[in-house]
Amino acid sequence: MREWSDDRKENPLEQVHPGHDLPARRRDDEGDFHDLMPSTCPDCGCTFYQAKDDPSIIWEPGTAWEETCRDRECHCHNDPVIGARRS
Ligand SMILES: [Zn+2]
Ligand SMILES: [Zn+2]
Secondary structure, rough: OOOHHHHHOOOOHEEEEEEEEOOOOEEEOOOOOOEEEEEEEOOOOEEEEEEEEEEEEEOOOOOOOOOOOOOOOOOOOOOOOOOEOOO
């Protein structure tokens, strides 16, 4: 399947810079781009992201544990919400 973002690379705002720690924008599960802001999981200390325009849309790390993770069984790793609202 062709990546939808390939058609829109004229717009630098929608590019995620490879290798950069903090992705500027991500698509949610409906394909809409959002500016991201980092936040800290209260349960394990790992970083997840919230959409600036709608903080209820979040991207959790899944299996990308951080060194400082306090609980690798945390919901943000075992049952990550990716570009959606936590139900
Ligand atoms: Zn967590
Ligand atoms: Zn963690």
